Structure formats: C-alpha cells, structure tokens
Amino acid sequence: AQLLNRPELIAEESVWPIQADGRPQRMKAIIREDECIGCTKCISACPVDAIIGSGKLMHSILTDLCTGCELCIPPCPVDCIDLIPDVNGIPTEILRKAEQDGLRQRYYAHIQREEKQRLHRKGPVFRAEIDTALFAQFSAQNDAVPDIQILDKEPEMAAKLDAKSTIELAKLRVQIKKLEKQLSVREDTKKRLLLDDLAQQLHQLQGA
Template sequence: MNSQIALIQNIDALLPQTQCGLCGHRDGCLPYAKSIVNGEDANKCVPGGQPVADALATLLARPKLKAEESVWPIQSDGRPQRMKAVIREDECIGCTKCISACPVDAIIGSGKLMHSILTDLCTGCELCIPPCPVDCIDLVEDLKEVPTETLQIAEQNDLRQRYYSHIQREEKRRIHRKGPVVRAEIDTELFAQFSAQFSNIPEIKIIEKAKAGIVQQDAKTTIELAKIRTQIKKLEKQLSVRDDEKKRAQLDMLLQQLSALGA
C-alpha cells in the first residue's frame, strides 16, 4: 500500500495541477494520478501536453503515447499555450457562481458586486465559464514568459495546496448548505490522506509565506477597485438623469481614487 501511495504522489507531482478535469476526472489531478496507477492511460492531461505524457510514461516504464490534443497552439516548452480568464467587469452581476467554480480560488468578490480574477493565480481551466449566467468571462493568452522547470514545480505545489484548501471549504459549505456549490463530487478520504503529507513539505511552506503578502494585498486592492467602480457607475447613471453638484464632486473624488490605485 505504501508503495502505491508513493507512486500516486510521484505521478501527481508531474501533473500541472490546473484541476481542469479535461482528463475526465472532474475532481482534479490527484484522482487522475490514482486512476493511472490502477491502469488508466497516462496521456490524457491536456494542459500538460506531450512533455507530461512522456514524463509519466518514463516514470511508469510504459510505452509513450500521443498526448490528448489541446485546442490551443503549442508553446516553446511543448505544452499548450497557457491561458487566463478575464471578467468583462461592466457585465458582471455579482452572482458569485464563478467563485465557487474556481478550483484554486483565483476569483474574488462578493454578492451583487463585480468580481475580479487574480490573473497570477488563474490556470485557464475554464471551469468558471459554464456557471456564469451572463457569459461575461473570456479566455485570453497568458503573455508571460514560459516558466522554467523550477518555477513550474513551485507553481504546481502552490496550486495543489490552493485546491486542497478550496475543496475543504466547499465541503463545509455543502454540509451547511451555504451558497452555491459548483464542483464535482470529491473523494474526500483520498484528498485528506494526501493533503496532510503535502502540507508538511518545507518548500511548499516557503512558497506560501512568500506569496501570502502579495496575494493578500492584491486581493484587497482588487476589492477596493470593484467597490469604487460600482459607485462610479451608480453616480454616472444618476447624473445622466439630473445634474447634482454634490454628486458631481463625489464622482470626481472617486475617479481620483481610481487613478491613484493604478486602474
């Protein structure tokens, strides 16, 4: 049993941790890793492309298979083009369905307020698109440089932990029936078994500490921008009906705040 667990861990370490479900396992990379150990083909990771399919074949001493094709072009590292989701903010109605759907908590916002996507965390998994009732989410190319192998591993470790935190929170929400739950049925026992082990890896703790301050500040700024934009839209609508000196001054002040925040 221990050797099987170790093999699942080694397979999971090679998977990109986008948790996209394109391999057929809607509940993420770890269940696919477990299924590979049980005999499933190891070439179904679409975002990993041929490099991941070949690495898995080598690890498992299996014949190399052609990777499942992606709809996106291939990057210089042999993987499909990295994508990011963006919200057309003027059309967002603040329904919160995309927040529950995002497996790595890259979307922030609250009910009836515009949502925003933290693009540095978004994996382009597309899972936020189907639940959106007003179809205001697009996918765009990630124009950042292709990450080195070291950065890729660090990113995968971080995404794995974010996903584990996400499903733990969503499971609590499901039990207490608070808010919409937009995800697959989760093998909670499987994730509980592995999440504790991964959380003790020193490298992951270092990455989490390094990112915590940046992500927290980014989230606060994005929420503040969302609130200001909502107030601006409301004032502009009121002023288009009837001019008001106080509201005009308030609008000018909010526009200055928006500019100061770099928006």
C-alpha cells in the same frame, strides 16, 4: 492512477497552440466586468480561489493565480468570462514548480473549506466537483499532501419534525398564545389548567 487505483486516462489533444517548450499555450480567464451581475457562481467553481467578489458586486480574476482550467466558464449565466493567452513569458522549470506547488496548496485549502461548507450549504451550488472522501484517503497515504478531514454534522438536539408534527406545533402555539392573552386580562382556573396541559403537550412534541 496507481495511487488511487484507477485506470489511466489518455489526455485529449490540446486545442491551444503548442509553445516552444512543448506545452500548450498558457491561458488565463478574465471577466468582462461591466457585464458581471455578481452571482458568485464562478467563485464557487474556481478550484484555486482565484476569483474575488461578493454577491451582486463585480467580480475580478487574479490572473497570476488563474490556471486556465475553464471551470468558471460554464456556470456563468451571462457568459462574461473569456480565456486569453498568457502574455507572460514561458517560466523556467524552477519557477514552474514553485507556481505549481503554490497552486496545489491553494487547491488543498479549497477542498478543506468546501468540506466544511458542505455541512451548512442549502440548495445546489456550482463548484469544482470534488470527491472529498476519496481525497481524504489519498491525503492520508501521501506525506506531501496535507490531511483532508471528513467532517460530520453535529448531532441535533431534537429530531427532525415531519409535516404533521410541524402543523400540530403551530396549532398548540396559537392556542397557548390565545389563552395567555385571555388570562392576562382575567384569571380563570379552567383556562389555567388548559394552558398548563397545552404547554406540556408542546414540550413533549418538541422533544419527540
């Protein structure tokens, strides 16, 4: 909280039983695979990339990597994800730290990949909510955290066309195609001049 200059948040009381080490029961997510429709929404939501699968194909959760964060449950349109108690024993502090370090690195990689995909993503997507700009600032101030780079879209060669320009372009292309077809059958000076003029208009409009 001090590092990010944010107020401290009080942790909510755990809804899971408390283990012998004083921590809440470790939970793991599982997918009822026979009900999975392969929508990929849970894959985008997982902050440590513990879910594998592809569009319209069955998904599976790598339970060894699952943190039990529950972020994959709300996006699922068919409610085929459950949380079950972790059957493994309580890890030692050394194993816990190694596990946390590994998951932390996966999370950093997830953030960087999300930042790259943000530039090319079309439409909404269900995913873990990540403020990449804030995290980039945090990573730059902490040597233990890999630097997260904020990417900018490459400058486009042509400006975005509005609806009116798009319609004009379509009309010009139709006229040009029609004239080219006519001239391929019979040469005509006036039509050739008109074709050249339309081609010039098209070039100017595309570069506008």
